[in-house]
Amino acid sequence: MRLPGLLLVVILLLVPSYEFYTLAGQYPITPLISQYFGVAAIVAMGFVQLMATRLTGLESLFGGMDRIYIFHKWLGISALVLVLLHDNIDPDIRGLKGGNLADFGESLGGFSLDALQVLLLVTVLTAIPYNLWKLSHKLMGVMFICGVLHFVFIPKPFEITSFVGVYTMVFGVVGTLSYFYCLGFRIFMRKHHRYQVTKVERRGSSVAVTLAPLDKKLKHYAGQFAFVKFNKPNLSEAHPFTISKAPDSDGLVRFTVSALGDYTKRFQSEISVGTKATLSNAYGNFLMKRTKQPQVWVAGGVGITPFVAWANALGKEQEVHLFYCYRKERDAIHLDELKTIALEKPNLKLHCIDSSQGMRINAELIRSKLPTSWPKVSVSFCGSKSMRRDLLLNLRKLGLNGRRFHYEEFEIRSGIGLTQLISWGTMQFKMRFPLSESRFRVLWDRAWEQTVKRVESWLQS
Template identity: 30%
Template sequence: MKYIRTIYVLLFAALVLLWLLTGNLLQTPLQFFPFRSAMINFTGVLAMGAMSVGMMLALRPSRMEPFLGGLDKSYRLHKWLGVTALALSIVHWLWVEVPRWLVGWGMLVKPSKGPKPPQSWLVEWFNLQHGFAEQVGEWAFYAAVVLILLALIRYFPYRYFFRTHRLLALVYLVLVYHSIVLMKPAQWPTALGMVMALLMLGGSIAAVVSLVGGIGRRMRAVGIVDALEYFRDNHVLQVGIQLRDRWMPHQAGQFAFVTFDHKEGAHPFTLSSCWDHRGKLCFHIKELGDYTRTLPEVLRVGQMAIVEGPYGCFDFGGPQQRQIWIGGGIGITPFMARLQALAVQPDGREIDLWYSTAEPDPGFIERLTRLAEQAGVRLHIVFSERDGRLTADQLREAVPQWQEASIWFCGPSGFGKALREGLTECGLDSANFHQELFDMR
């Protein structure tokens, strides 16, 4: 998380600094309307900078994963940028509209404009576009507000989110036109202008790729569902997929986007199997929403599936020879894949695995126990309704060398936050607590 926080802060710090270096604020007279013009420009620059980087992150750039800490962290940064762009856009709109209302109500007097100095034909052409650019920009702003708010509403069905969110790419392209026309001509030859041009160029390319359905296309493989097993007590469906296309060998802990129904779109699921060079993938899918609840009824052996990936940096690496794994609910899946890998090729580490569940399934636990025995990993089962939620104190008591260990957590975010805070308060280096983020919206 610290990497994406750093990137987030550096992005806005750089844009603010570049904007200040253009002299916008220092050269602005101490009058309301010139200051308003500067603030419109300032908020517009920041909002478009945030949207441009967010649009590029939507491409799922796998080469950037090591720098961002994984695609799950990249999507978290994408979300932060979207929310920030929304807030900045609202402030931008208020700076435009509220003074107009005040002038209309007679509470402000708009200063008269003096004669304009001679300008180049290009600037004159852009000036002729101002009215139209303002109009389409306003409507694009309204559309962006609605689409971003829909993306933030967790109860908005995923299949509709999958379709509506792509429309943001079209809205973004309209806002690029709006920004190019209305950005101050004197800013384009500056460092700010060059940076904004590069950001909007990159964002525009990403928007076009999104609109034509090109996101992740090179990472996709076609497969056939060849095995299904339902664990009724914990509402988990095990899905086996035999790939028919080439696939980049994945590491235990990674995930993929899987499409069973084109109308529904791709959903992210953690791989629960290690790579076996035969093109066989396995997923354990928990009934967590309307769509996943239907899978035990609608999925059939022989059905086609499209798998995109692998993604993620939850890789069980690091120099520590002691590791503590915690899987909360369906968060046990990356550890199942790692157990299989260790059974084939041990890494010499001493490992304790906690599986915390509110819905124990005997068959599922038996299989997990067998995998742990084959991998030489100590397994601890916690039934939350009987034993309560696993705490940092319990971990410290069970593993005296906990400060020398790296912690790998996958499960509900609140559960992970409580463990992280409890351990770091007692001396664990926060860099040694690794958490997979399930929330991709």
């Protein structure tokens, strides 16, 4: 997450607080605080809707589409917290008279609050089917509009034409327009790219699909991804896939997909040559580093996708060590292609890590391949979260600066991440207080036993 984007949102949320501060001498402080929380919630939700548009400029502001989606989720959760604070702290100010629609506005506010709580629960529970999750996101926009109307109709200690009134309505309008834009109107406002499948290659549980342009070519950099809709009933939902081919003059693009979920399993069986597709613009900041120091690329399974594109675009001066981790060689997609590239470009060192042969990737192995350059190398990673966390932890123990470890944490759908938060906290503790694994386990077990005893004692009392 880039600091400018975070600071911008914080400032936007704090701007209305000044006018509420000036009203403190005229009205009770408690309802003013409640009403500020309500205004801040509309500002936050309006910005959440704007972030969902994937408009040009947002990536550079926040540091990539993966960071945008993470911030989108947490800003949305923060907005709901603000709404709950607004509702639980009495916002009513005696003596203020509302218009004819004041009661209607109150009803809209209560309805949208209840609905938002249910919809947020659907959003963070990853066990709920994707189609229900997507529907919940669409309905959130409706609840946002209800919240804006609630703001318009309820009694307020300021006019709707005042600074804070206009300011709030700007975000209400921006959020509403963004919602309709995402709902489908963007198809008329944004140029898409029409492509057709020309080649399908299957290997193990992965399939590589090459597409040729039917009109305008897609402009992209090696390592970026695009949202793709295929012209087939079961594949018509737009999904993001990394482009596993460097840009060329023919405009060909290739997507490599592994059967990891319902959609990708259908994709495996139903995709065929001749299928037409619609591509969005290219997104993502997971790009090949241009440094004088040697680079390390680590891929786990289908995480090889961006590195195939990087390898195609690689010059013949940059020293690169590519560690490709897979279960069985016959399932390793693009392995033959990478071996060919490595023969053509001696500066690309390909290290195959076949787990079926008892091989494992680890920090010591990586350092052993670059003894003279360590720890000034740049490490780029694409694979599972657990693999990334373990590898980063051990690389840091060997002296690698965390800023030299690059990855793209892209998830369209994720929960609130309590497990990941605990894992992150544990990793930070281990790095700051180095302990042997056995010693750490003893301390953990002792703390757990004490906690259980206290809970039992409390229950008995």
